[in-house]
Amino acid sequence: ELVAEVEGLFGPKPLAGKRLVLTAGPTREPLDPVRYLSNHSSGKMGFAIAAAAAAMGAEVELITGPVALATPAGVKRTDVGSALEMHAAALELAGGCDIFIGCAAVADYRPVAANEHKIKKDGDTLSVEMVKNPDIISDVAAMAARPALVVGFAAETRDVEQYAKGKLARKGLDLIAANAVGNGLAFGTDDNQLTLISKDQTQVLPQASKAKLAEQLLAILANRLSEH
Amino acid sequence: ELVAEVEGLFGPKPLAGKRLVLTAGPTREPLDPVRYLSNHSSGKMGFAIAAAAAAMGAEVELITGPVALATPAGVKRTDVGSALEMHAAALELAGGCDIFIGCAAVADYRPVAANEHKIKKDGDTLSVEMVKNPDIISDVAAMAARPALVVGFAAETRDVEQYAKGKLARKGLDLIAANAVGNGLAFGTDDNQLTLISKDQTQVLPQASKAKLAEQLLAILANRLSEH
Numbered sequence: 001e002l003v004a005e006v007e008g009l010f011g012p013k014p015l016a017g018k019r020l021v022l023t024a025g026p027t028r029e030p031l032d033p034v035r036y037l038s039n040h041s042s043g044k045m046g047f048a049i050a051a052a053a054a055a056m057g058a059e060v061e062l063i064t065g066p067v068a069l070a071t072p073a074g075v076k077r078t079d080v081g082s083a084l085e086m087h088a089a090a091l092e093l094a095g096g097c098d099i100f101i102g103c104a105a106v107a108d109y110r111p112v113a114a115n116e117h118k119i120k121k122d123g124d125t126l127s128v129e130m131v132k133n134p135d136i137i138s139d140v141a142a143m144a145a146r147p148a149l150v151v152g153f154a155a156e157t158r159d160v161e162q163y164a165k166g167k168l169a170r171k172g173l174d175l176i177a178a179n180a181v182g183n184g185l186a187f188g189t190d191d192n193q194l195t196l197i198s199k200d201q202t203q204v205l206p207q208a209s210k211a212k213l214a215e216q217l218l219a220i221l222a223n224r225l226s227e228h
Numbered sequence: 229e230l231v232a233e234v235e236g237l238f239g240p241k242p243l244a245g246k247r248l249v250l251t252a253g254p255t256r257e258p259l260d261p262v263r264y265l266s267n268h269s270s271g272k273m274g275f276a277i278a279a280a281a282a283a284m285g286a287e288v289e290l291i292t293g294p295v296a297l298a299t300p301a302g303v304k305r306t307d308v309g310s311a312l313e314m315h316a317a318a319l320e321l322a323g324g325c326d327i328f329i330g331c332a333a334v335a336d337y338r339p340v341a342a343n344e345h346k347i348k349k350d351g352d353t354l355s356v357e358m359v360k361n362p363d364i365i366s367d368v369a370a371m372a373a374r375p376a377l378v379v380g381f382a383a384e385t386r387d388v389e390q391y392a393k394g395k396l397a398r399k400g401l402d403l404i405a406a407n408a409v410g411n412g413l414a415f416g417t418d419d420n421q422l423t424l425i426s427k428d429q430t431q432v433l434p435q436a437s438k439a440k441l442a443e444q445l446l447a448i449l450a451n452r453l454s455e456h
Contacts, residue, residue: 034333034383035267037259068296105262109354126337130354155262 013057041105043067241285269333271295
């Protein structure tokens with residue numbers, strides 16, 4: 001219904017002439033040449049958004065961690081491994097774009113480089129020292145050439161909405177798309193459910209395919225862009 | 229040549245009537261519901277051995293971590309995630325088999341369970357406490373119903389042969405297949421090069437496809453079984 005309404009306003013290509021940059025998938029944080037820390041993000045939500053945005057007429061730059069997904073038609077893809085690589089690619093590509101969406105499940109910490117010998121083995125236990133990764137989306141939101149809209153995702157195991165509201169303010173975002181992990185939703189699955197939280201509004205997109213949710217989210221963002 | 233020689237001795241099914249159990253791929257060690265520690269093992273070497281063993285007439289049980297590979301024809305597959313799960317599956321299946329091959333890249337440590345609150349955040353750094361995983365192959369080699377042959381793999385970044393010799397003695401194995409990681413070999417690639425080290429012999433299998441190396445290794449093992 002909303003998509004129909006937006007199509008009524010903008011035609012079938014509501015993102016024509018807009019440039020959208022997004023991140024997707026997990027990151028891999030190397031411990032040494034063979035081991036890494038990662039997470040269960042499949043990249044499906046981000047790839048669904050990239051596909052829908054291209055279909056809606058946007059020029060799409062997709063920055064993705066390691067996933068087993070084909071590049072959607074019309075999408076320009078940049079493959080990265082670690083959060084540091086994703087951060088560099090995002091800051092290079094996001095400047096002056098219309099919409100930036102941080103959909104990747106970025107590792108918040110990375111192991112201290114193995115060659116700095118910070119892994120201490122102590123009998124049957126071992127302690128891996130980690131340092132904070134840069135915060136990609138808040139750095140994008142603070143760019144001189146800030147995207148018109150900066151949208152973050154929050155995947156939490158509990159207190160989803162409360163956490164998302166904190167993140168929205170702290171990181172200077174326009175919108176947070178929050179989802180609950182588990183119950184067959186989010187990571188690795190085809191269905192999801194999103195709660196969109198902005199400064200003045202909370203809107204629930206009920207459980208649907210990630211493709212459908214991507215369309216609904218982008219229709220809302222196209223609408224917001226037109227109000228800018 | 230060796231394969232031809234073994235076929236001469238045993239016919240085209242030199243492992244007919246034999247039961248082979250092997251592990252393959254990486255393990256995933258959970259930090260919390262979404263994050264895990266893993267490694268770059270593709271599972272290709274293990275799957276190549278499973279395929280070759282089935283073609284040579286063996287009854288094959290393949291215990292594998294998360295990989296993007298199809299199950300070879302005639303192979304019975306058990307999927308596992310963590311080293312603890314792989315350990316349990318190996319001890320359940322290996323008893324009394326003819327050949328056990330530990331080809332998986334098993335994590336030597338796992339994070340202490342997240343719900344034990346051992347992850348300490350301290351400003352911009354974090355320390356992940358890890359504990360030693362059980363040693364699957366040495367536990368298999370110490371089983372009451374020990375497999376006739378227990379074969380380990382060693383993937384090291386340096387001092388491959390020296391390390392393999394230590395591992396052979398310490399873990400009570402019959403043979404170590406050692407490979408050097410890097411230079412386009414081993415992890416994720418289709419080619420490999422193996423040095424087979426036993427108590428009284430070191431034998432180099434020159435660089436070849438993993439399928440070819442699997443056949444050569446199994447021909448040697450079939451030969452050893454016949455000497456038992």
